[in-house]
Amino acid sequence: MSSREIAQLTGSTHDNVLKTVRQLVKRGVVSSNETPYIHQQNGQQYSEFLLTYRDTLVVVSGYSVELRAKIIDRWQDLEARVVGQVQIPTNFAEALRLAADKAEENQRLQDALARQAPKVAAINRLAGAGGAICITDAAKQLQLPPAKLFAWLEQNRWIYRRHGSKRWIAFQPRITAGLLGHKVTSLDPDRESGSDRAAFSVLVTTKGLTYLAEKHIGGQGPLERT
Template sequence: MSSREIAELTGSTHDNVLKTVRALVAKGVVSSNDTPYIHPQNGQVYREFLLSQRDTLVVVSGYNVELRARIIDRWQELEARADQFQIPETYAEALQAAADQAKENQSLRLVILDQAPKVAAIKRLASACGAICISDAAKQLQVPPSRLFLWLEKNRWIFHRGGSKRWTAYQPRITSGYLVHKVTALKSDPETGEDRAAFQPLVTPKGLAYLAEKNIGASL
């Protein structure tokens, strides 16, 4: 069962389910099966976990009884479908099964070929050198700078400190390697004589690749 289906059945967000699974993987409680999947609506590549029945039940063990019941019912439904699978008994049935599988493989191949340029672009961004300002990042992502600033603020990447008009990066985004601070020395305070500095958040190649993969242009 996929982590996306767990989110749908329990009414949770996929991000929360991923967080739970990754924490359990880090503890060695469940097996790691981090797998890419292609979103059927926007064609973007995202991540999900494919879990065995045992690992699925471990992941939802902290949920309430009603939600665990939904997961168990779904597993029983999947097992019932597996029991209904019929092995081809005739040559004609075998040919039809092979043709159906070939059709599915061709559809998947077309999707992969369509995604190849997008995946290559994300890899190119991730391997680029140097951090860039948010306005330049917006150009790379082909979104208006004002909308990118709005997205970054809404998703807790940047904020205004103490009424200042300058943007500041949240520390978790710096720690994750998505943003860095460019420090600029300012003139000393005329009253106190203390040196001052201004911080400008810059988007790293890793952060740019993450934003490209999230397809934020479609979410703004």
């Protein structure tokens, strides 16, 4: 039972209930299970305690008999709801059916974990790489041909080329999202004007690698469109 519900049932303020619980926790009388919650009206985060049946009775032990009775009645109501939701077999056939349903549920969970295992392994591998790498190295990490990754990035508006240029440039939204970045390389000054020149190379960030790994391994085929 939450400390907020205790306050509602006893007509006390939640601050007073929190004060009582914290005093009892400090004395080692009840367990500390302080949990944050979001207030529905103002969206702010506050604290509450989630108490067991025993700890709840300890907290309200100093309250009047009528208030303690309200708490006990509420606990019995909660327990009755839980029992009502539990399917208890009444014969051997129902017990077999329940066991079969549980086995099917466990198998579905194992299958889901098996499907996710490659994705998790890839994400862990990519997250350990750190920093940002070029698209060719990203393709190696993803176990893809570089040409395939370049083509996908272009088709899905991650990178583009200016007219007449052979260099790739990252789309700004992908940079803003932290998926791509640029490496700036200084070039020799222009022979005619003498002005400094620079070249941009597209880099894939760790966040971008993780996203691409999910698209590649988590989809039906290599790199779904997005």
